Amino acid sequence: MNQTGLSLLAVLGGVFLAAQGGFNSNLAVLLKNPLLASVAAFFSSTIFAVAFVLLSSKSSANWTEVKQIPLYLWFTGGLFSVMGISLYYYTIPKLGISTMISLGLFGQLAFSIVAGHFGWLNLPVEPITFKKGAGFVILISGIILINIK
Template identity: 60%
Template sequence: MNQYLLSLLALIGGAFLALQGSLNAQLGLLLKNPLLASLIAFCSSTCFAFCLVLLTTKHYPNAIIIREVPIYLWFAGGLFSLIGISLYYYTIPKLGLSTMISFGLCGQLVFAVIAGHFGWFGLPTEPMSLQRLGGLVAMIVGILLINLK
């Protein structure tokens, strides 16, 4: 897949995350419980993912492959997802969608640049450069401008 199509898919994914965040934050407000909204979102996501796996997967991992997966990888992503998504649902109604998403993206990008620089989690190393640092500074300035009242 070429870089332009991958970039477009990433942009669409980001828009969908903002959309789901606002819808599920609204659900959390109506239920008066953002954690319950997270549970409902994860349960419905599980159902959708289960259906897609059934429709698209030709070969499932065997027992040997499953045993090779470190225990923490079965749970850590779900835990961090729960914390991150629940914080979105809790803060969107208090801060507003653009404010929360802008701060959330800032946190994601700052962490991603640091993790990429050090090659954490077995991912390719992406060394820090003046260009990357300039991009982070520009993003932080942009976030301040977006949230200036």
């Protein structure tokens, strides 16, 4: 897939994340518990993910490869997902969806720029350049404008 197609998929992924945050924060309010809403969201996500794997998977790791995967990789992403998503569900009804998503975006951008610069999490190194720094400042300016009351 070309860069334009991948970029459009990334934007669509962002739309889906914002929409699910809206739906599931409503669920959290009605359940009176953002962690319980996370359980419901992750349970249904598991069902959909298994269905998508069964329908689309061409290949998977073999048992020898699976046994070589470090134990922390099986759980850390899930832990961070539950923490991040639960915080979304907790803060959206209190801050509003645009405020929460924009502040969440700030956290994602700040971490991703630092993590990319240093190659954290075993990801490709993406040095901080002037252009990337300027883009970050412009995005932060937009986030500030969104949040000015």
